[in-house]
Amino acid sequence: MRLWMIGCGNMASAMLRRWLDSGVVAADDVDVVNRTARVLPGDVRQARALPDGPPPDVVVLGIKPQQLDEVAAIHRERVRAAPLLVSMLAGADPERLAAAFPGPVAVQTMPNLPVELGRGVLAVHAPAAPAAARATVDRLMAPLGLVEWFDDPARFAAAGALSGCGPAFLFRFVDALAAGGISIGLDPERAAAVALATVEGAAAMVAASDRTPAALADAVASPGGMTRAGLNMLDEPHGLTPLLQRTLRAAAARGAEMAKG
Structure with missing residues (x-):
């Protein structure tokens, strides 16, 4: 599974570390875009812009919620061809994500920090996601812990x-x-x-x-x-x-x- 990660702070780094340890992704298949260089798990590639070439299987959005519009303006066209966008931004529902990044299926998730140990909980919200997108999300998230899907936004927020x-x-x-x-x-x-x-x-x-x-x-x-x-x-x-x-x-x-x- 090939990943682009836009933003890789504490939570996204914890998820990436577990993905690498579990083998669900390889370091050579991950590209990270950060505003400033960070120490990342597995010495994965990081840059200030997304790489050239074909789109990845999944784009993971790990920025701060208030940065969404700014980041979308920069990366929207490169992300458009990706099949799936997984976001961990609090407060940004799939409709807002789809408006910011038209093209990919937008999935909202709320992970917690024990994902790094494979003992986390991931609430997932994407009522309109087709079965294939849900299967990809399940495969990506399974090594992180318990994955719970919620179609009701209120119950997703509560979880x-x-x-x-x-x-x-x-x-x-x-x-x-x-x-x-x-x-x-x-x-x-x-x-x-x-x-x-x-x-x-x-x-x-x-x-x-x-x-x-x-x-x-x-x-x-x-x-x-x-x-x-x-x-x-x-x-x-x-x-x-x-x-x-x-x-x-x-x-x-x-x-x-x-x-x-």
Whole structure:
């Protein structure tokens, strides 16, 4: 699979690194256009303009949303002949992408950072994409993690808020869990190590179990025991679930503002 990547920041670099490691693309089949030179995975080619010659199988758009019109004015004609445009721009729906880059099938995706490990989540939105385009996207995205297609733009946006922002919220939770350990007497280094290992093990257990996370929590919490005392705090009316609901609503609202802008 031949790729042109227009913009290759942190997220696009994480995706590229996984594509190269998994063999879905080879370094010789990738051309990157960046405004300034960056250290890229696999020492792939990078330049200030797209290469001459036939179009690639996929153009990946990894620029900032506010750069879309400027970048389209520069590269529109070269991209026109490509069959597929995959964008990770927040707020730029397939209709806006198609207007900026007429010609290729436009696909909007919202990945999250664990794609670099092949453990990411990719919400994908392209209601008008034909089966062949969807198959190409699936083949490209499969090494990155879970791929979920959404035809409803509202559900796509919700999934993007959950999966795209979720890792940062979990990073905060790990920090908060470690801070809780410090508050009951652990030294900071030991608290951080124990908190991280606890979260890793618990996540693996949820993934391997046929029981829901709620059922697993109840199984761990003996009546009148230590875990139940802690869960009672998290389950208060203003506890963990309402907090995360407010958190995700704030993220989703900001995403909607960006889309309108």
